[in-house]
Amino acid sequence: AQKVTQAQTEISVVEKEDVTLDCVYETRDTTYYLFWYKQPPSGELVFLIRRNSFDEQNEISGRYSWNFQKSTSSFNFTITASQVVDSAVYFCALSELGRNTDKLIFGTGTRLQVFP
Amino acid sequence: EAGVAQSPRYKIIEKRQSVAFWCNPISGHATLYWYQQILGQGPKLLIQFQNNGVVDDSQLPKDRFSAERLKGVDSTLKIQPAKLEDSAVYLCASSPDRVSPLHFGNGTRLTVT
Numbered sequence: 001a002q003k004v005t006q007a008q009t010e011i012s013v014v015e016k017e018d019v020t021l022d023c024v025y026e027t028r029d030t031t032y033y034l035f036w037y038k039q040p041p042s043g044e045l046v047f048l049i050r051r052n053s054f055d056e057q058n059e060i061s062g063r064y065s066w067n068f069q070k071s072t073s074s075f076n077f078t079i080t081a082s083q084v085v086d087s088a089v090y091f092c093a094l095s096e097l098g099r100n101t102d103k104l105i106f107g108t109g110t111r112l113q114v115f116p
Numbered sequence: 117e118a119g120v121a122q123s124p125r126y127k128i129i130e131k132r133q134s135v136a137f138w139c140n141p142i143s144g145h146a147t148l149y150w151y152q153q154i155l156g157q158g159p160k161l162l163i164q165f166q167n168n169g170v171v172d173d174s175q176l177p178k179d180r181f182s183a184e185r186l187k188g189v190d191s192t193l194k195i196q197p198a199k200l201e202d203s204a205v206y207l208c209a210s211s212p213d214r215v216s217p218l219h220f221g222n223g224t225r226l227t228v229t
Contacts, residue, residue, distance in 0.1 A: 004158070035217070043205065044119075045159070045220035091158050103149075103172055104218070106158025 002027045004094050006107035013082050014115050021077040021110045023092030029053075034068065034075045035093040035104065045091065051075065082114045118142065120221035122208050128227045134196040137224045141190070141210030147171075148185055149218065150193050151207040159207055165191065166214065198228045 003026040013019045025034065036048040049059065051068050059066050063080045079086055089111045093104040121140040129135050141148050146167050151159035162181065164171040167188035176183070180199070185191040195202055205225050209218040 037220075043207075043222045043225075045207065045209070045218075047217040047219070050217055093158070103161040103164060104159070106160070108156070108158050 002029075002094055002096060002105045004092050004105055004107035006092055006110050008110045009108070010111040010113070012113045012115065015083060016081050017114075018078060018080050019082050019112065019114075021079075021090050021092075021112065023075045023077065023107060025073050025075065025092070025094045027094060027096060029096045032094060032096045035095070036066065036075075036077050037091045037093060037106075039089040039091060039109070041088070048077075079112075082112075084114050084116055087112060087114045120208055120210055120219055122206075122221035122224055124224055125222065126225045126227075128229065129198055131200055131228050132197040134194065135198055135226060136192055136194045137206050137208075137226075139191045139193070139208030139221060141208070142212075142219055145210035145212050145219070146188070147211045147214055148191050149209040149211075150183055150191070151209065151220075153205040153207055153223070155204070162193070162206075171214075195226075198226075200228050202226060203228045 005024045032053045034051045037045040038048055039045050049066055056068050065078045067076045089109045091109045092107045095104050123138050148165045150162040152162050153159040162176045163173040163183045165185040168185050181195055183193045205223040207220055207223045209220045211218050
């Protein structure tokens with residue numbers, strides 16, 4: 001069965017600290033996508049990144065970076081020099097390719113609070 | 117570009133009452149999704165449309181939930197009758213196709229008392 005685990009329920013940091021959000025997934029498929037979404041207090045889910053299972057290159061976008069390791073089924077997300085505006089709930093998600101449905105399986109989310 | 121529009125933003129009803137939510141996806145987006153997000157959990161897919169056809173409704177409680185997407189544009193999700201456990205945020209999302217990332221609306225927060 002497909003499953004996404006975000007073991008960290010809540011993380012609090014002080015501005016300018018680096019923080020890593022963990023994501024571990026389970027799937028029987030060899031082809032799949034992994035995602036990170038941000039949910040600010042306004043409620044909408046904001047797409048951050050998508051990675052397919054054949055691309056294990058790490059990615060950096062500004063202060064954000066992602067580390068994808070198939071060997072450990074992990075797709076971790078690091079925010080460097082965190083800012084108050086980064087405060088939100090972050091969701092990791094999995095979708096499987098090649099099926100009739102492309103639904104996202106979400107983790108339970110990690111609430112990040114960045115204090116000034 | 118305008119985002120995914122949802123209404124109402126909040127709704128409070130008593131159990132056994134009926135409620136309907138409306139979603140207008142981004143113009144031109146063929147795929148539309150309804151997700152249910154219970155407090156403290158990640159969103160869970162209820163139903164997925166491709167144009168006006170249903171792709172996946174395997175997790176939709178069909179005895180009380182129904183959804184339609186007439187004309188392949190906006191969509192309505194209905195609950196009849198509502199139960200206490202239906203209290204959640206109902207999120208609508210759309211994408212231009214089935215391989216592009218989803219764009220989510222702000223959601224409708226439903227409280228069933």
